Amino acid sequence: MTSYxxxxxxxxxxxxxxxxxxxxxxxxxxxxxxxxxxxxxxxxxxPAPAxxxxxxxxxxxxxxxxxxxxxxxxxxxxxxxxxxxxxEVKKLAAEIxxxxxxxxxxxxxxxTSWDAQVPTQGSMDHSGHSMPGMMADDDMSTLEKxxxxxxxxxxxxxxxxxxxxxxxxARTEKSAGADQSAKDMADAIITSQSAEITRMxxxxxx
Numbered sequence: 001m002t003s004y005x006x007x008x009x010x011x012x013x014x015x016x017x018x019x020x021x022x023x024x025x026x027x028x029x030x031x032x033x034x035x036x037x038x039x040x041x042x043x044x045x046x047p048a049p050a051x052x053x054x055x056x057x058x059x060x061x062x063x064x065x066x067x068x069x070x071x072x073x074x075x076x077x078x079x080x081x082x083x084x085x086x087x088e089v090k091k092l093a094a095e096i097x098x099x100x101x102x103x104x105x106x107x108x109x110x111x112t113s114w115d116a117q118v119p120t121q122g123s124m125d126h127s128g129h130s131m132p133g134m135m136a137d138d139d140m141s142t143l144e145k146x147x148x149x150x151x152x153x154x155x156x157x158x159x160x161x162x163x164x165x166x167x168x169x170a171r172t173e174k175s176a177g178a179d180q181s182a183k184d185m186a187d188a189i190i191t192s193q194s195a196e197i198t199r200m201x202x203x204x205x206x
Contacts, residue, residue, distance in 0.1 A: 056176075056177065058176035058177045059182045062169060062173040063107040063114075064118075064119055066103070066169060067108060068119050068131070069162075069166055070104045071121065072134060072140075073096055073159070073162055073163075074096070074100055074104075075140075076155065077094065079093075079151070080093030081094070083155075084155065085151070086149075086152045092199065092200065096196070103189075110181070132165030133161050133164055133168070134162070135161075142154060143155060156203055157204065159196075160201060163196055163197045164197065167193050167194055170187070173186035174186045174190070
């Protein structure tokens with residue numbers, strides 16, 4: 001009887017040891033090669049980070065360039081309020097200012113959130129910018145001195161060039177940027193300013 005009990009006890013202990021070993025092996029596999037394989041599989045199947053969750057250098061460049069670009073457009077639009085003779089030009093200028101003022105604030109907010117420098121108003125030098133379509137000091141001086149129909153023509157010609165530059169910058173952002181909100185703004189700029197270019201060219205042809 002005693003021998004039977006000892007035999008049974010030894011069998012039970014052996015079974016327990018075997019079970020424990022199998023359990024440890026399984027855990028080791030889960031934390032080792034099996035885990036690595038699962039991790040690799042998960043990485044391969046996991047969706048990419050949502051667009052707009054990160055920004056890159058192109059986004060910063062777009063915002064830092066578009067702020068002074070927009071500020072100059074607003075400056076040109078402000079001149080139209082007192083110098084333009086055409087109601088269509090005055091209306092267009094007011095619409096440009098209404099659209100671009102809020103975008104300046106949005107762009108500045110993005111740069112602040114990205115810990116990037118926001119261009120200051122005083123830093124805007126018309127002749128020092130490499131952004132496409134920016135007016136040189138001579139162009140702005142000519143516009144400031146003009147009035148009536150001469151202003152209308154100068155304003156439209158210069159603003160067409162200015163808008164074409166903004167569209168070019170926006171296309172660069174769409175192709176190279178990472179932040180979805182910035183790319184969405186770029187898309188809106190392309191759409192709205194391309195339409196305004198067509199509108200201004202029509203006014204020039206009259």
